[in-house]
Amino acid sequence: MDFWDLTKLVFRRWYIAVPLLLATAFAAVYTMNTVQPDYKATAYVQLIPPPEASIAKDIKTLRNPWLDLGLGALNTAATYATVDKRFLNQLKTGGMSDNxxxxxxxxxxxxxxxxxxxxxxxxxxxxxxxxxxxxxxVKSLQDDYAVQTPGRILTRRLDTGTNLEETGGKVKRALVAVLGAGVLVTAGLTIALDALMSGRFRRRGKRGETEVDESVAEPVITPTGGPGDRTVKIQVPPQASRQQSAVPAVNGGTPGETNGSKGSVRRTAEHAPTDATIVLPSSVYPKRGDRRDSRR
Structure with a gap:
């Protein structure tokens, strides 16, 4: 089933899909009103070379290996050490965010x-x-090399701690989850109920056709011998053999007899077997001489 077939099914079973879609819409509105948005705080920290580095003739006299590597190397090392898993777990344990x-x-x-x-x-x-x-x-990484104060790299926070903004990512993720689940549930229930209802109606239709076919079945009369044989075989269907059917006799005939002039048969089939053999009178089949005359 492709998307177009699913769309047609939803329109055909609108009385099932519409209530589910309305429930999904109410759930989305409830999610928007109950889920609180997240907040993002941004801070900037600048690394500053030691003041003595600008007037020193030889930077090696400051005895700070991080100056040889560059401030970027110290910045990267401090970043990796700050986002350590242990420190993040401490933040989470203290009721703060680890994001x-x-x-x-x-x-x-x-x-x-x-x-x-x-x-x-x-x-x-x-x-x-x-x-x-x-x-x-940053300070600990320089203390490991016993860097003195004149050659120490400094840090400075550039923001005032007020860079705060509201983010809607949490609300959007919740809405996507609710809407996606609602659409999937709507499609699944619509398909399942449609299959159940179609199968039930199909079974009813087959049952009705079987009853009609069995009720209208008629006996089959087949001659068993040659042209001069007056014996015929009647095959009665099982459903018809349990019913009482009769064809009125013509000219006062009795049940089970055949009237040659009128060609009507009356038979009571209330307790008749499935196969029956009846001997017809000679008037049904003409003699050989008569047939020859008729041919002439």
Whole structure:
């Protein structure tokens, strides 16, 4: 069944599909009113080289290996260390969001932190916690090499913590799920009920045709011998043999007799067998001499 056949089936069984589609519409409206949207908080952290680096004649005297690698390398290392699974689990355990994404800027060493939370407070609180942890990671990575204060790379948050916006992704996903489920249920129930109703009507039609065929069945009369034989065989269908049927005799004939002049037979079949043999009178089949005369 293709889409066009399904569409025609839905229109044909509209009394089944329309209530289901209305229920789907009510469920979609209820979902829009009950599902709360998500909020996204965005923060920006800039890595700043040490002030002494601008006046130092030899940068190696600052003894900071991250300056040789570049600020971008420290930014990338701090990003990987911040989105560690352990730290995200701590955020989730503390009632904050673990949906955190950090993007490294190029060529400027700026880390863009995006947090999605179920409420404004959760989104902003998680963003502040991630920024603080990012700064601590940058400081810890330099402490591992015993970098002194004159040669230390600094961090600075560029936003004011008010970059908050409402996202409709959660509501859209819920609506898609409700509408998709409603359409599938509507199509499935419509097809199933249509098959059930069509099968029931088909069985009724076949049963009626069988009853009519059995009720109108007639006996079959077949001669068993040659032209001069007066014996015929009557085959009575099972349904007809259980019924009482009679053809009135003509000129006072008795049941089971054949009137040659009128050619009518009367038989009571209330207890008649399925096959019956009847001897017809000689008037039914003319003699050989008579037939020859008639041919002439």
């Amino acid at each position: 955190v994404v950090i993007t490294n800027g190029y060529p400027a060493p700026i880390a863009t932190i995006e947090v999605i939370g179920s409420s404004q407070a959760i989104a902003t609180g998680t963003a502040d916690a991630v920024v603080k942890h990012f700064n601590d990671v």
